[in-house]
Amino acid sequence: MISLGVLSPNRPIPRKYLPVLVTGGLFLAMFVAGGIRYEGFASGQVVLNVFIDNAFLLVVAVGMTFVILTGGIDLSVGAVVALATMISASLVTDGGWPPTLVIPLVLAVGAVLGLAMGCVIHYFDIQPFIVTLAGMFLARGLCYTIGTDSISITDSTYTGLAQARIDLPGGAFVSPSVLVAVVVILAGAYVLHYTRLGRNVYATGGNEQSALLMGLPVARTKIAVYTISGFCSALGGVLLSFYMLSGYGLHAVGMELDAIAAVVIGGTLLTGGYGYLLGTVLGVLVLGLIQTIISFEGTLSSWWTKIFIGLLLFAFILLQRLGAARRT
Amino acid sequence: MAEPDPILRMIGISKEFPGVKALTGVDFRLLPGEVHALMGENGAGKSTLIKVLTGVYDVDAGRIELAGAPIAFTGPLEAQRAGISTVYQELNLCANLSVAENIFIGREPRRFGRIRWGETRRRAAELLARLDLDLDVSAPLSSYSPAVQQMVAIARAVDISASVLILDEPTSSLDAGEVAQLFRVMRRLKEEGIAILFVSHFLDQVYEIADRMTILRNGRLVGEHLTAELSQVELVGKMIGNELADLERLDEKPKDLARTGDVIIEARELGRAGAVQPFTLSIHQGEVVGLAGLLGSGRTEIARLLFGADHAGAGEVVIDGTPVSLRTPRAATARGIAFCPENRRTEGLIADLTVRENIVLALAAARGWARPIPRRRQDELVEKYIGALRINPPNPEQLVRNLSGGNQQKVLLARWLIVEPRLLILDEPTRGIDVGAKAEIQRLVVSLSDGGMAVLFISAELEEVLRLSHRVGVLRDRHLVAQLPNDDDLTVDVLMETIASGARP
Numbered sequence: 107m108i109s110l111g112v113l114s115p116n117r118p119i120p121r122k123y124l125p126v127l128v129t130g131g132l133f134l135a136m137f138v139a140g141g142i143r144y145e146g147f148a149s150g151q152v153v154l155n156v157f158i159d160n161a162f163l164l165v166v167a168v169g170m171t172f173v174i175l176t177g178g179i180d181l182s183v184g185a186v187v188a189l190a191t192m193i194s195a196s197l198v199t200d201g202g203w204p205p206t207l208v209i210p211l212v213l214a215v216g217a218v219l220g221l222a223m224g225c226v227i228h229y230f231d232i233q234p235f236i237v238t239l240a241g242m243f244l245a246r247g248l249c250y251t252i253g254t255d256s257i258s259i260t261d262s263t264y265t266g267l268a269q270a271r272i273d274l275p276g277g278a279f280v281s282p283s284v285l286v287a288v289v290v291i292l293a294g295a296y297v298l299h300y301t302r303l304g305r306n307v308y309a310t311g312g313n314e315q316s317a318l319l320m321g322l323p324v325a326r327t328k329i330a331v332y333t334i335s336g337f338c339s340a341l342g343g344v345l346l347s348f349y350m351l352s353g354y355g356l357h358a359v360g361m362e363l364d365a366i367a368a369v370v371i372g373g374t375l376l377t378g379g380y381g382y383l384l385g386t387v388l389g390v391l392v393l394g395l396i397q398t399i400i401s402f403e404g405t406l407s408s409w410w411t412k413i414f415i416g417l418l419l420f421a422f423i424l425l426q427r428l429g430a431a432r433r434t
Numbered sequence: 435m436a437e438p439d440p441i442l443r444m445i446g447i448s449k450e451f452p453g454v455k456a457l458t459g460v461d462f463r464l465l466p467g468e469v470h471a472l473m474g475e476n477g478a479g480k481s482t483l484i485k486v487l488t489g490v491y492d493v494d495a496g497r498i499e500l501a502g503a504p505i506a507f508t509g510p511l512e513a514q515r516a517g518i519s520t521v522y523q524e525l526n527l528c529a530n531l532s533v534a535e536n537i538f539i540g541r542e543p544r545r546f547g548r549i550r551w552g553e554t555r556r557r558a559a560e561l562l563a564r565l566d567l568d569l570d571v572s573a574p575l576s577s578y579s580p581a582v583q584q585m586v587a588i589a590r591a592v593d594i595s596a597s598v599l600i601l602d603e604p605t606s607s608l609d610a611g612e613v614a615q616l617f618r619v620m621r622r623l624k625e626e627g628i629a630i631l632f633v634s635h636f637l638d639q640v641y642e643i644a645d646r647m648t649i650l651r652n653g654r655l656v657g658e659h660l661t662a663e664l665s666q667v668e669l670v671g672k673m674i675g676n677e678l679a680d681l682e683r684l685d686e687k688p689k690d691l692a693r694t695g696d697v698i699i700e701a702r703e704l705g706r707a708g709a710v711q712p713f714t715l716s717i718h719q720g721e722v723v724g725l726a727g728l729l730g731s732g733r734t735e736i737a738r739l740l741f742g743a744d745h746a747g748a749g750e751v752v753i754d755g756t757p758v759s760l761r762t763p764r765a766a767t768a769r770g771i772a773f774c775p776e777n778r779r780t781e782g783l784i785a786d787l788t789v790r791e792n793i794v795l796a797l798a799a800a801r802g803w804a805r806p807i808p809r810r811r812q813d814e815l816v817e818k819y820i821g822a823l824r825i826n827p828p829n830p831e832q833l834v835r836n837l838s839g840g841n842q843q844k845v846l847l848a849r850w851l852i853v854e855p856r857l858l859i860l861d862e863p864t865r866g867i868d869v870g871a872k873a874e875i876q877r878l879v880v881s882l883s884d885g886g887m888a889v890l891f892i893s894a895e896l897e898e899v900l901r902l903s904h905r906v907g908v909l910r911d912r913h914l915v916a917q918l919p920n921d922d923d924l925t926v927d928v929l930m931e932t933i934a935s936g937a938r939p
């Protein structure tokens with residue numbers, strides 16, 4: 107047997123996990139630094155609060171991770187979130203529909219929007235950037251055809267879910283939305299790593315032409331990721347309507363950018379093919395923890411959040427660049 | 435012995451692209467348990483025939499039968515399901531996925547929809563062991579060399595229980611040992627009754643492995659022959675028509691060794707960490723300097739340093755006696771240096787522009803946007819170089835993507851010739867192109883140097899380097915170990931020994 111052992115890579119730590127480790131390290135460092143600087147910061151509940159305040163963003167970012175792994179982008183997510191809150195609020199408050207009917211309907215609307223954008227992107231071979239930009243305007247505009255003002259939700263199911271606390275051992279608690287987000291994350295990770303759809307997502311992002319020539323269903327995969335992203339956005343919208351108890355066309359403005367930032371900070375390559383959902387979760391947590399630290403600081407304006415996110419993004423993009431340079 | 439029935443039969447296949455008749459009434463058949471070579475120059479229609487067969491392109495006319503039943507695939511997936519697997523010239527794997535995954539993606543063993551990774555890895559390792567390969571199947575494919583990646587692609591194709599295996603230029607990136615290994619695998623598959631369609635430009639390899647060959651020229655069938663009944667000279671004659679004499683005319687070394695033109699460019703202790711050790715090299719006017727060495731020995735890196743595509747970490751470049759800083763390709767171009775890179779598809783040509791636009795690109799860039807080239811002047815120039823380089827089809831408005839590899843290479847050459855550089859750097863200009871186009875490019879190099887142009891010629895084929903160069907620089911492990919005048923003592927054997935040992939014996 108001819109050994110090609112000399113050609114084998116020498117990998118002390120699998121380099122593919124490095125970006126996730128960096129993000130995880132950053133999160134830990136921020137948590138420790140916060141704990142030293144502020145009283146009452148170093149508790150599990152602070153982290154859980156980050157989950158509670160960002161459950162909708164987590165769900166949206168899961169969908170975004172699927173899209174970015176194929177090398178695409180979805181700019182419509184924030185607008186779809188807003189549309190979901192608007193449809194929910196108008197049907198529940200003005201229409202008097204039961205939530206058990208409204209929520210599945212809203213999820214279906216999001217998925218169908220995503221499906222439509224995916225089809226346009228694939229069959230007409232148009233850049234995802236411009237198609238989802240159009241989808242963003244469309245969804246945002248549709249919000250205002252429903253109503254220009256904020257519609258508050260007073261339905262008992264919604265208010266009940268908004269106030270519900272799920273107690274954890276040790277006096278800590280989370281909201282039902284966090285459970286939903288965790289289920290979505292676990293399901294997403296399972297799909298990405300243990301199903302053909304997930305592997306096709308990685309293959310398509312790695313080299314679309316190759317994936318096609320290897321006989322993989324590239325069309326189905328690309329359309330599926332935008333559908334998943336649309337679905338996740340709608341679900342994020344439902345969670346946001348629990349959190350805000352209102353529907354409004356100006357909800358979640360710029361959330362697509364937060365989601366993209368979280369995915370990138372989580373180590374997923376914008377060119378596709380490399381990245382993990384765990385990284386995305388850590389990315390959202392880092393963003394949330396920045397906000398927490400700034401609120402603990404007390405004297406800083408909340409705009410500092412944006413400044414830190416901007417600096418972090420720069421740092422992580424440069425890191426990706428260096429990683430890519432070493433790979434080739 | 436009676437011939438078995440063909441497993442695959444293509445009858446009267448025609449295919450036309452805008453402005454190009456790629457195939458005209460081609461017949462082809464493939465018998466089970468044979469290695470069948472598809473021969474022809476670049477642009478003869480080999481790739482098109484394969485793509486028609488695997489459903490990448492529709493046929494305009496003709497029909498295809500697999501085991502007697504008519505087939506019309508809509509894509510490679512369908513062809514694969516029917517038992518026709520292809521390993522293309524360009525690697526079609528996903529470098530970001532693991533070795534095991536590249537072999538099994540789309541066909542992973544599953545239980546209730548869940549991929550069984552342990553099983554996938556075990557089966558991948560077994561399969562590779564059958565092909566005498568010992569790889570870490572969970573390592574990403576990108577951590578292996580192109581040669582190993584090629585083997586993985588073949589392993590994948592083989593495992594798809596193929597009755598027909600198509601290997602399109604599988605050997606172009608493999609070294610001799612790996613080629614031998616591949617051939618062992620091919621013979622084993624042949625014994626299993628698999629029909630193998632093999633495309634290669636290396637005649638020796640074709641004669642070593644193929645039982646039968648079909649020859650195409652200009653999209654038409656020239657003939658089908660048993661390898662044993664056709665000599666190499668006859669084969670080349672059939673492939674390139676009546677241009678055989680051209681090849682022989684070039685089979686002599688450049689005569690006037692004492693090129694004493696002025697030194698055009700001199701690299702003094704030029705180097706870049708991790709790419710190439712500091713080297714000193716001067717190139718005279720009208721001189722062809724060959725660079726020989728193994729793949730990865732630093733040949734391309736030297737070219738890139740001289741062209742300013744990479745920044746030198748050490749040393750300096752002296753042009754006409756003055757030290758200059760070549761920080762960008764633009765600076766190098768302004769000083770009369772031109773570079774045809776190795777990877778013409780990704781680093782040179784713009785596939786969606788026409789032949790004319792690609793050819794005038796460098797000249798237009800040199801003049802700047804404020805001084806566009808008049809259209810009439812463009813047409814004249816392009817006409818001249820299409821004629822001089824015999825670019826086929828001779829249509830300036832043809833999109834470059836529709837040209838064959840050899841003709842694309844000529845377009846790239848034309849682009850740089852048009853700016854009349856003083857130093858032309860050619861990195862593997864003849865790789866993957868056929869004998870006819872190869873001879874034309876070699877002849878061109880000779881005539882350019884006769885005209886006073888300096889040429890830095892990089893090639894993996896030592897015969898070619900010897901035939902063209904006045905002086906040969908030998909690289910070994912990123913070191914320029916020797917610079918040998920191409921006198922009567924210099925032979926391929928001497929070059930090989932120098933590459934192997936690092937000094938002239």
